[in-house]
Amino acid sequence: MCGIVGYIGDEQATPLLLNGLKRLEYRGYDSAGIAVLDDGKISVAKAEGRLANLAATANIRGNIGIGHTRWATHGGPEVRNAHPHLSKSGRFAIVHNGIIENYKELKYFLELRGFEFVSDTDSEVIAHLIDFYYVGDVITALIKAACRLKGSYALGVICSDEPKLYAVKKDSPLVVGLCEKSTFIASDMQALTDKTRNFYIMDNGEIAVIGKDARILNMNGEPIKKSVYHAVWDNAVAQKQGYAHFMLKEIHEQPQAIKRTLDAHMNSSLDFLDGINSIHIIGCGSAYHAALMGKYIIESLTGIRVNADIASEFRYRNPIIRGDDLLLAISQSGETADTIGALKIGAGRCKSACIVNVPESTLTHISSPMYTLAGPEVAVATTKGFTTQLLNLYIIAMNLLRRLGDDRYKLLEREIYSLPSLVSKTLALEPQMQQLGVRIAPHDYAFFIGRGADYAAAKESALKLKEISYVHADCYPAGELKHGTISLIEKGSIVVAIATDRALLDKTVSNIIEVKARGAFVIGISCFDLSNVCDVTVNIPRATFVSPLLATVVCQMLSYYTASARGCDIDKPRNLAKSVTVE
Ligand code: G6P
Numbered sequence: 001m002c003g004i005v006g007y008i009g010d011e012q013a014t015p016l017l018l019n020g021l022k023r024l025e026y027r028g029y030d031s032a033g034i035a036v037l038d039d040g041k042i043s044v045a046k047a048e049g050r051l052a053n054l055a056a057t058a059n060i061r062g063n064i065g066i067g068h069t070r071w072a073t074h075g076g077p078e079v080r081n082a083h084p085h086l087s088k089s090g091r092f093a094i095v096h097n098g099i100i101e102n103y104k105e106l107k108y109f110l111e112l113r114g115f116e117f118v119s120d121t122d123s124e125v126i127a128h129l130i131d132f133y134y135v136g137d138v139i140t141a142l143i144k145a146a147c148r149l150k151g152s153y154a155l156g157v158i159c160s161d162e163p164k165l166y167a168v169k170k171d172s173p174l175v176v177g178l179c180e181k182s183t184f185i186a187s188d189m190q191a192l193t194d195k196t197r198n199f200y201i202m203d204n205g206e207i208a209v210i211g212k213d214a215r216i217l218n219m220n221g222e223p224i225k226k227s228v229y230h231a232v233w234d235n236a237v238a239q240k241q242g243y244a245h246f247m248l249k250e251i252h253e254q255p256q257a258i259k260r261t262l263d264a265h266m267n268s269s270l271d272f273l274d275g276i277n278s279i280h281i282i283g284c285g286s287a288y289h290a291a292l293m294g295k296y297i298i299e300s301l302t303g304i305r306v307n308a309d310i311a312s313e314f315r316y317r318n319p320i321i322r323g324d325d326l327l328l329a330i331s332q333s334g335e336t337a338d339t340i341g342a343l344k345i346g347a348g349r350c351k352s353a354c355i356v357n358v359p360e361s362t363l364t365h366i367s368s369p370m371y372t373l374a375g376p377e378v379a380v381a382t383t384k385g386f387t388t389q390l391l392n393l394y395i396i397a398m399n400l401l402r403r404l405g406d407d408r409y410k411l412l413e414r415e416i417y418s419l420p421s422l423v424s425k426t427l428a429l430e431p432q433m434q435q436l437g438v439r440i441a442p443h444d445y446a447f448f449i450g451r452g453a454d455y456a457a458a459k460e461s462a463l464k465l466k467e468i469s470y471v472h473a474d475c476y477p478a479g480e481l482k483h484g485t486i487s488l489i490e491k492g493s494i495v496v497a498i499a500t501d502r503a504l505l506d507k508t509v510s511n512i513i514e515v516k517a518r519g520a521f522v523i524g525i526s527c528f529d530l531s532n533v534c535d536v537t538v539n540i541p542r543a544t545f546v547s548p549l550l551a552t553v554v555c556q557m558l559s560y561y562t563a564s565a566r567g568c569d570i571d572k573p574r575n576l577a578k579s580v581t582v583e
Pocket residue numbers: 284285286287330331332333334335336339380381382576577578579580
């Protein structure tokens with residue numbers, strides 16, 4: 001939620017800040033702003049809406065600056081709530097990612113002392129608080145202010161009295177990008193991989209003081225020795241490379257992403273599985289759907305009990321956690337606040353691991369990481385991030401089968417190795433999905449059904465359709481539709497049925513016939529022949545274990561082309577952010 005950047009060096013800051021913000025726009029895009037310091041004077045530019053609005057107007061000169069792209073939490077998406085926020089004296093400008101939980105109490109404290117607030121945000125208190133504590137030494141003021149803040153923050157700060165850039169971190173991600181003649185700060189490495197591969201990954205309670213060089217201090221103001229992290233992500237991957245949208249590019253990158261991920265894990269021992277008796281898998285959004293799919297896959301193959309939970313529910317429902325459980329978090333970003341919170345409740349009570357895409361993200365520091373090697377994912381709607389999460393779950397199932405001495409692991413292993421080519425064959429269905437997208441586009445709603453792992457695939461597919469095309473999509477286990485929802489089916493209703501499990505095929509076919517009898521237009525996605533019961537059939541390649549994954553690839557394309565036919569902003573759907581760092 002929200003992205004921050006900062007720059008100090010010999011070049012003009014404004015274009016560099018705008019470039020960094022563009023690469024962070026996936027974190028929020030309802031307003032943006034920059035503050036630039038030049039010759040002891042801070043100038044600010046802000047604009048509502050997309051970054052392009054700011055870029056069209058921001059023309060501030062100076063070599064030191066901070067910038068912010070916002071996803072509104074406290075206060076609507078208006079210019080006065082956009083960052084950077086200035087302190088009362090105008091001496092400090094700050095940008096903030098996170099939430100200040102005690103901002104009301106601090107606001108009251110500051111108002112009593114004559115500070116006036118111009119925004120409805122929680123963040124503005126930070127600027128005034130630093131100003132309140134400033135008596136000539138910025139570091140002391142930052143430390144005193146940080147000690148009063150409750151909640152999470154990645155802060156970028158500039159002060160008109162000093163040609164320096166400051167950053168402070170607690171529970172929101174923050175990196176310092178080191179170049180030869182300049183230094184950046186940013187919410188993540190992806191914002192800066194076109195500038196540098198060398199980073200300090202900031203830890204909680206650390207302050208970066210950046211002038212001619214970058215020093216990292218602790219909350220006592222003492223220097224800390226940090227090692228430099230060398231990023232492996234390739235900058236070229238974060239470009240559209242001729243595709244109309246990042247989402248389409250990322251859909252097509254799946255065979256390589258899957259190949260890289262399986263190469264990394266097929267022969268690894270996955271020590272976090274040692275001695276476990278049951279598994280809780282947690283995640284939010286699509287990552288939860290991967291968790292649900294993981295439950296079906298692992299439980300049915302291995303007989304090991306798996307509980308799949310939405311992270312925001314798990315963390316507050318007092319779940320039963322035993323010492324021989326594994327708590328497995330799934331997250332593309334590794335920064336989702338609810339997923340981190342849910343994982344933490346298992347701390348000291350059982351083993352924990354995470355399936356994460358972003359290197360060095362928060363989750364990877366608090367549990368054993370099993371990375372997905374999807375590379376940077378820019379489109380807000382996840383595609384290659386999701387399918388590589390599923391792959392890791394298949395690899396976990398295979399590893400468990402091997403540990404149990406169950407020979408079926410060999411069959412699963414063979415199929416996993418063929419996954420890149422199965423996904424490539426599935427991508428060849430694109431022209432058919434383009435036609436079907438045009439067919440769905442005029443509709444306001446659609447239904448998705450499936451049984452078993454296909455139900456999890458259908459849930460993810462329904463989410464994909466609604467998040468990017470705004471066609472409302474409801475998903476049900478195929479057998480559940482008749483218990484109420486079938487009353488909504490009428491002539492022409494769109495029903496997408498995923499049916500890839502031979503053992504459940506007849507049951508799902510019966511459910512298809514039920515909706516057909518009520519006039520539905522049924523699109524069947526299957527590796528079996530459904531042409532006699534569906535209006536349109538999408539024939540995915542034949543497979544035994546991984547068919548639900550292939551069905552989700554089909555539905556990614558279906559959603560993409562529906563959204564495209566409806567003229568939607570596919571890579572940045574309204575109201576969403578890719579990385580949700582608030583509860
Ligand atoms: C947001 C995104 C979803 C994503 C979810 C979890 O809501 O819009 O697409 O699935 O966060 O993100 P994570 O980074 O934890 O996988």
